[in-house]
Amino acid sequence: MADAAVKTVDAADEELTDGFNLIIDALKLNGLNTIYGVPGIPITDFGRMAQAAGIRVLSFRHEQNAGYAASIAGFLTKKPGICLTVSAPGFLNGLTALAHATTNCFPMILISGSSEREIVDLQQGDYEEMDQLAIAKPLCKAAYRVLHAQDIGIGIARAIRAAVSGRPGGVYLDLPAKLFGQVMNAEDGRKSLVKVIDAAPAQIPGPEAIKRAIDVLKGAKKPLIILGKGAAYAQADDAIRALVEKTGAPFLPMSMGKGLLPDTHPQCAGAARSTVLKDSDVVLLIGARLNWLLSHGKGKAWGEPFTKKFIQIDIEPKEMDSNVEIVAPVVGDIGSAVAALNDAMGGHWAKAPAEWMGAVTKKRDENIAKMAPKLMNNNAPMDYHGALGVLKQIVKERPDAMLVNEGANALDLTRGIVDVYQPRKRIDVGTWGVMGIGMGYAIGAAIETGKPVLAIEGDSAFGFSGMEIETICRYKLPVCIVIFNNDGIYRGTDVNPLGTDPAVTMFVKGARYDKMMEAFGGVGVNATNPDELKRAVNAAMDSGKPTLINAVIDPAAGSESGRIGNLNPQSKLKKK
Numbered sequence: 001m002a003d004a005a006v007k008t009v010d011a012a013d014e015e016l017t018d019g020f021n022l023i024i025d026a027l028k029l030n031g032l033n034t035i036y037g038v039p040g041i042p043i044t045d046f047g048r049m050a051q052a053a054g055i056r057v058l059s060f061r062h063e064q065n066a067g068y069a070a071s072i073a074g075f076l077t078k079k080p081g082i083c084l085t086v087s088a089p090g091f092l093n094g095l096t097a098l099a100h101a102t103t104n105c106f107p108m109i110l111i112s113g114s115s116e117r118e119i120v121d122l123q124q125g126d127y128e129e130m131d132q133l134a135i136a137k138p139l140c141k142a143a144y145r146v147l148h149a150q151d152i153g154i155g156i157a158r159a160i161r162a163a164v165s166g167r168p169g170g171v172y173l174d175l176p177a178k179l180f181g182q183v184m185n186a187e188d189g190r191k192s193l194v195k196v197i198d199a200a201p202a203q204i205p206g207p208e209a210i211k212r213a214i215d216v217l218k219g220a221k222k223p224l225i226i227l228g229k230g231a232a233y234a235q236a237d238d239a240i241r242a243l244v245e246k247t248g249a250p251f252l253p254m255s256m257g258k259g260l261l262p263d264t265h266p267q268c269a270g271a272a273r274s275t276v277l278k279d280s281d282v283v284l285l286i287g288a289r290l291n292w293l294l295s296h297g298k299g300k301a302w303g304e305p306f307t308k309k310f311i312q313i314d315i316e317p318k319e320m321d322s323n324v325e326i327v328a329p330v331v332g333d334i335g336s337a338v339a340a341l342n343d344a345m346g347g348h349w350a351k352a353p354a355e356w357m358g359a360v361t362k363k364r365d366e367n368i369a370k371m372a373p374k375l376m377n378n379n380a381p382m383d384y385h386g387a388l389g390v391l392k393q394i395v396k397e398r399p400d401a402m403l404v405n406e407g408a409n410a411l412d413l414t415r416g417i418v419d420v421y422q423p424r425k426r427i428d429v430g431t432w433g434v435m436g437i438g439m440g441y442a443i444g445a446a447i448e449t450g451k452p453v454l455a456i457e458g459d460s461a462f463g464f465s466g467m468e469i470e471t472i473c474r475y476k477l478p479v480c481i482v483i484f485n486n487d488g489i490y491r492g493t494d495v496n497p498l499g500t501d502p503a504v505t506m507f508v509k510g511a512r513y514d515k516m517m518e519a520f521g522g523v524g525v526n527a528t529n530p531d532e533l534k535r536a537v538n539a540a541m542d543s544g545k546p547t548l549i550n551a552v553i554d555p556a557a558g559s560e561s562g563r564i565g566n567l568n569p570q571s572k573l574k575k576k
């Protein structure tokens with residue numbers, strides 16, 4: 001089909017364009033210069049042509065990983081990350097990442113080729129037949145299909161606007177095979193393209209909302225500020241820092257909100273989490289939902305009897321009162337809302353009472369002091385603390401490196417131990433606690449930021465996207481992967497009482513993931529103690545060479561589900 005279209009172009013007197021070129025032109029016009037995907041019918045030629053036209057096209061080994069790369073590109077840049085897939089199976093592989101982007105409020109567009117509408121709709125068994133639009137709809141903010149070349153400009157403009165305006169999220173764009181080869185007059189084609197103006201307009205909160213929030217904040221004796229990944233996404237770093245420092249209140253960063261202000265900031269209450277949740281009286285939420293990660297804003301974690309007052313800044317009005325009453329809802333974009341609060345607070349705001357900050361600091365320092373000796377052991381095999389002690393120091397020395405993190409113990413202990421110093425440096429499993437983001441995020445982060453990436457991975461977590469180490473080696477990306485290899489999911493000590501198959505959480509004992517990396521020309525290292533780990537990570541971060549370090553962790557060191565074991569249902573009838 002592509003050949004036929006090209007021939008038509010050559011033969012014609014008038015200047016022509018086609019679907020292939022219009023999609024490329026529309027993306028470029030809107031500054032979307034990177035595509036993450038997997039080629040195949042009907043998008044192979046499109047990928048080639050996009051690459052030849054100067055778009056960076058990164059070919060992955062599985063669409064889910066390309067999708068995760070696109071989703072994190074959206075988080076890091078505030079522009080929709082683009083994932084490109086083939087029809088039915090490729091589309092479905094990308095769909096998990098699209099749903100993930102929507103759930104996490106990251107802007108992303110999944111563009112999938114699709115089969116012939118006439119055949120699909122009559123269910124006559126076309127190649128990779130599937131009604132992709134219908135399937136995508138419940139999992140994204142918006143889903144569009146373009147049938148005519150002259151609508152490509154509008155279709156892409158709608159997709160961009162839907163992805164980044166209001167609460168960001170995933171958008172699906174269905175491009176049937178026939179569209180790519182459709183030919184039209186080049187001038188008409190140019191005119192049909194749309195450069196999206198003000199795609200994510202400021203949403204300025206009303207003055208009454210600001211006044212209400214200020215009044216509540218003024219009455220606080222024990223204020224707390226919670227910084228979520230929405231605050232990181234907003235890129236209003238200076239205004240947020242000014243607000244936090246003006247209040248003199250402790251702040252609690254959610255996992256991907258870490259680094260907005262350094263974890264070592266005197267007001268950081270990350271290491272006194274239980275205390276600030278329980279004892280605070282007024283809580284200002286900035287870009288953080290009261291979902292499971294915050295115990296839904298109620299119950300024991302929040303202190304009983306419940307007397308909390310919540311102020312919430314969020315762009316999504318429906319988020320207010322989702323779990324508990326929000327006494328001061330501030331609906332707007334975080335940049336505008338925080339600026340308005342800063343203005344309203346003026347230059348003489350009374351800081352939070354010293355005894356409150358003092359009590360929080362005391363608890364925080366106690367917890368940090370309790371942790372410190374554990375981080376200094378040089379045991380072999382390593383425990384998580386010994387390994388993370390050296391990684392903590394390495395990140396401190398390289399604060400602009402990107403940190404990717406997934407696993408259970410490998411996630412929770414890294415989150416607690418490794419301080420983050422700059423905004424948007426820590427990217428992880430997000431709202432779903434999903435395994436599999438690792439290599440996609442590492443690739444997306446390396447491409448979008450140009451910074452070295454350190455990926456700290458559980459051995460199970462890594463397995464979900466492990467084949468992408470070939471992609472990392474192929475594009476020579478500065479990614480250092482550390483696999484915390486404890487022979488299994490949570491622990492490597494489970495036993496099947498029947499003694500037949502291995503226990504359900506167990507992997508091959510003593511596996512050497514480093515050898516996989518060598519197969520693709522990367523550097524593989526087996527590290528059995530913290531000293532070896534430190535040397536290997538420093539060498540990788542200095543050289544920028546794709547590196548995978550198999551960090552041998554004591555199989556007994558972890559706990560079931562890390563910090564969230566309480567979420568596992570228990571059988572009263574289970575045989576002991």
Ligand code: OXT
Binds near residue numbers: 272430461462
């Ligand atoms: O204040 P208190 O006293 O409470 O103390 C807290 C802090 O104040 C303190 N703290 C500190 N102390 C000292 N110093 C410092 N610096 C410091 N910082 C903090 O420490 C405690 C704890 O602090 P924290 O962590 O902030 O607080 P807490 O209470 O834990 O917070 C609650 C949460 C909920 C906010 C937090 O725990 C959180 O964010 N959790 C996220 C958990 C999560 O998402 N987990 C991933 C999912 S688990 C499971 O589902 C897995 N699966 C199933 C599966 C998944 N997920 N996906 C797919 C597609 N398929 C299947 C699988 C397969 S995990 C998994 C693989 C696991 O195996 P691996 O081999 O990969 O990993 P290993 O476990 O390593 O083997």
Ligand code: ADP
Binds near residue numbers: 229287313
């Ligand atoms: P965390 O998991 O870190 O607590 P969540 O993903 O639960 O964070 O919450 C992020 C919130 O931030 C979402 O409710 C989303 O609507 C909001 N948000 C995202 N971007 C902006 C923005 N620019 N302005 C205001 N709110 C935003």
Ligand code: MG
Binds near residue numbers: 486488
């Ligand atoms: Mg493990």
